[in-house]
Amino acid sequence: MTVTAWLAVVVFLGAYALIATEKVHRVVAALGGAGIMLLIHATDAGAAFFDEHTGIDWNVVFLLLGMMVIVGVLKQTGVFEYLAIWAAKRAKGYPYRLMVLLVVITAVASALLDNVTTVLLIAPVTFLVCERLALPAAPFLIAEAMASNIGGAATLVGDPPNIIIASRAGLSFNDFLIHMAPLVIVLMIVFIGMCRILFRKYFRYDPERAAEVMALNEREAIADPRLLWQSLAVLALVMVAFVLHPVLHYEPSVVAILGAGILVAVTKVTTQDAIAEVEWPTLVFFAGLFVMVGALVETGVIGQISQAAAEATQGQLGLTTMGLLWASAGLSAIVDNIPYVATMSPIVAELVQAAGGNGSAQVLWWALAFGADLGGNATAVGAAANVVILGIAARNGTPISFWQFTKYGLVVTVVTIALCVPYLWLRYLA
Numbered sequence: 001m002t003v004t005a006w007l008a009v010v011v012f013l014g015a016y017a018l019i020a021t022e023k024v025h026r027v028v029a030a031l032g033g034a035g036i037m038l039l040i041h042a043t044d045a046g047a048a049f050f051d052e053h054t055g056i057d058w059n060v061v062f063l064l065l066g067m068m069v070i071v072g073v074l075k076q077t078g079v080f081e082y083l084a085i086w087a088a089k090r091a092k093g094y095p096y097r098l099m100v101l102l103v104v105i106t107a108v109a110s111a112l113l114d115n116v117t118t119v120l121l122i123a124p125v126t127f128l129v130c131e132r133l134a135l136p137a138a139p140f141l142i143a144e145a146m147a148s149n150i151g152g153a154a155t156l157v158g159d160p161p162n163i164i165i166a167s168r169a170g171l172s173f174n175d176f177l178i179h180m181a182p183l184v185i186v187l188m189i190v191f192i193g194m195c196r197i198l199f200r201k202y203f204r205y206d207p208e209r210a211a212e213v214m215a216l217n218e219r220e221a222i223a224d225p226r227l228l229w230q231s232l233a234v235l236a237l238v239m240v241a242f243v244l245h246p247v248l249h250y251e252p253s254v255v256a257i258l259g260a261g262i263l264v265a266v267t268k269v270t271t272q273d274a275i276a277e278v279e280w281p282t283l284v285f286f287a288g289l290f291v292m293v294g295a296l297v298e299t300g301v302i303g304q305i306s307q308a309a310a311e312a313t314q315g316q317l318g319l320t321t322m323g324l325l326w327a328s329a330g331l332s333a334i335v336d337n338i339p340y341v342a343t344m345s346p347i348v349a350e351l352v353q354a355a356g357g358n359g360s361a362q363v364l365w366w367a368l369a370f371g372a373d374l375g376g377n378a379t380a381v382g383a384a385a386n387v388v389i390l391g392i393a394a395r396n397g398t399p400i401s402f403w404q405f406t407k408y409g410l411v412v413t414v415v416t417i418a419l420c421v422p423y424l425w426l427r428y429l430a
Contacts, residue, residue, distance in 0.1 A: 093210020
């Protein structure tokens with residue numbers, strides 16, 4: 001490798017270490033790394049801002065932006081609070097039934113929206129319901145974070161790593177539904193059964209508290225019924241457009257932005273309120289990350305790594321798939337799965353091409369997606385949703401330690417990844 005290539009590797013590893021250890025804010029690390037990459041000429045403005053292979057992936061950025069605006073408007077209706085109270089009443093105050101309903105709602109919502117947004121909306125209501133039932137909130141929050149990561153794996157928009165993979169691999173919303181969703185349903189059923197075992201000591205039923213919850217009126221949570229129906233109508237149209245991508249030929253990013261624009265235009269929501277929930281630091285973080293990864297592509301580092309990986313597995317697709325699945329799960333447990341997938345996706349793209357491009361070689365993309373999405377459950381820092389849950393818990397006086405989360409997460413991750421092995425092997429490799 002050239003001197004510039006080695007410098008690019010050092011810069012990237014340094015920024016990655018800062019992101020993983022949280023010594024500085026991840027946005028600062030990503031932007032600082034991107035700036036240094038430009039400074040040392042590992043990339044340039046043309047490649048960083050305009051090249052679809054080595055620059056900022058604007059499809060990812062605008063897809064997230066559009067969905068954040070839609071969810072920000074939907075949040076104002078109170079629909080998520082409604083669902084949580086409804087679930088508590090349907091559970092009749094029984095803790096395990098309540099957990100099952102909450103994790104199912106979280107998983108479904110994470111598949112339609114994104115897991116970070118979902119846990120932000122579900123977690124505060126979980127505190128309310130747990131307080132009413134005199135239950136510890138931590139087990140419910142941990143289960144919801146894991147359910148969001150599992151459920152989010154089912155669709156293109158459910159988990160940020162999927163968005164990156166879809167953009168790099170040219171995969172559609174329907175591709176994720178066909179290849180990821182079937183196993184995700186099975187994994188959720190298994191996870192619900194595991195919750196009964198993992199959290200059994202916390203399921204204490206209090207008849208008096210249950211009666212108080214039954215007295216709540218979930219309809220009071222709906223702050224604006226008209227806005228709710230308008231938001232649901234637009235969200236439904238957006239979902240339909242995602243599914244009809246092969247017919248309409250509109251990219252998901254275009255659909256999301258159009259949906260956000262229509263929702264703001266037809267409702268009384270102000271522009272300030274519509275963009276108030278947009279996570280600008282996350283979008284900027286993505287931009288910096290794409291520039292850094294693009295610099296590794298520009299300097300040839302990614303190409304050499306992918307060639308070495310192909311030689312190590314001797315071109316055996318099955319061995320490559322299983323190695324990628326377990327390695328992705330392990331690495332995503334240590335660092336956030338977003339920067340991991342952003343780094344790995346160009347490597348996997350090279351491996352797919354080396355294995356023949358389309359057809360059975362596409363299994364490598366699903367191995368990367370399952371490994372990264374499910375591996376994020378292993379530790380408290382493995383996925384953005386986990387970090388958000390820990391932050392909310394700390395602010396509400398119920399801190400969840402790293403190891404309190406991880407002792408459950410490791411078990412769930414090993415079981416779910418193990419179930420991916422026969423699925424990938426039998427469906428794509430046998």
